[in-house]
């Protein structure tokens with residue numbers, strides 16, 4: 447029996463990433479409030495938010511300082527923009543703070559309102575750069591199977607998930623995909639992690655050579671894949687990939703939308719995985735998810751090319767109304783201040799061994815094939831047969847069932863393609879809450895088995 451609110455939801459709302467037909471009978475989970483790592487539904491039932499919302503609410507749900515930062519900025523100057531050289535204090539200060547934090551050479555920061563917009567901007571900037579450098583053919587973009595980069599036409603094209611391509615007439619021409627670095631699922635029998643990584647790098651090189659290096663602009667990768675299954679790359683992966691990119695002057699974009707701002711126990715995921723990207727995209731935990739904000743780092747050669755082009759064309763023709771929204775920038779500044787003051791990133795590094803130990807214990811469960819992660823992110827894969835790694839029929843919806851059982855146990859986690867389940871709690875989670883999270887997930891797995 448759906449509640450009154452649920453009925454009104456079903457009658458009026460289209461939900462992103464939802465089976466719209468099943469939703470008509472299942473209805474929504476309507477949340478009303480949050481406190482720490484918990485959210486509460488309209489009946490007052492508490493849940494551990496084991497996904498930090500959508501991989502974003504790093505500081506949990508009741509941070510009064512963030513609320514106050516938003517309120518103050520709302521009262522002072524709720525809106526102005528950065529078009530035509532106009533500016534404001536929070537954007538300037540935030541760009542300064544971010545420039546200091548960036549693990550890549552950074553000349554300037556360009557703000558967006560979401561991760562999709564940030565990655566879309568990366569594609570446009572890679573194209574713009576090559577036009578400025580007189581290499582108009584160097585435009586192709588390489589992503590990875592199961593990579594996730596957003597939903598705009600370009601970012602859905604870079605994404606390597608069927609749901610973003612099938613019946614959307616995507617990917618666009620000029621967007622290519624190489625293999626997914628998931629050792630458990632895609633390594634060949636007897637292959638070592640290093641050999642698997644090298645095989646993927648060889649595939650990337652073969653793709654670049656087949657297409658012609660003079661046509662390939664950029665390669666994009668998340669440090670740890672999120673929506674594609676919470677997948678940690680194998681040993682040596684990024685070192686091998688980077689060597690190929692450097693040989694053919696292919697720009698390396700790190701998509702730090704999930705891993706940025708502490709998730710892996712370092713400020714950025716690139717640092718945890720030894721990545722040396724040319725630029726990175728960020729969003730989500732920049733504001734702890736309280737207000738939308740994203741952005742990209744702009745290196746000096748790119749900035750010089752942008753400056754030269756805008757001299758030629760008369761303007762830098764890109765940006766949205768809300769790029770660098772003052773309220774969002776004020777909340778981001780406060781968020782980063784709290785990360786530093788509360789030593790949140792160091793706290794993640796300290797808590798991660800306990801989180802990962804509890805996660806790996808799930809690999810002993812009869813229906814779990816793999817359970818591993820990095821920092822405070824984890825993925826597990828449900829299998830029909832552990833020895834052969836055989837999966838259930840997709841129609842069985844076994845991971846979806848497990849997530850529903852978890853919800854009944856008072857835990858929100860997310861099911862992903864390939865019967866994978868992701869766990870990505872707020873960074874402020876305590877050791878006891880980590881235990882409660884995994885106790886509930888274990889009970890959900892027991893009920894699924």
Ligand code: PLP
Pocket residue numbers: 500501559560561562563565594595596597668672673701702703704729730
């Ligand atoms: N990149 C990554 C790695 C993401 O996980 C996401 C969203 O989950 C995006 C980009 C897109 O961000 P948004 O949903 O803010 O557009």
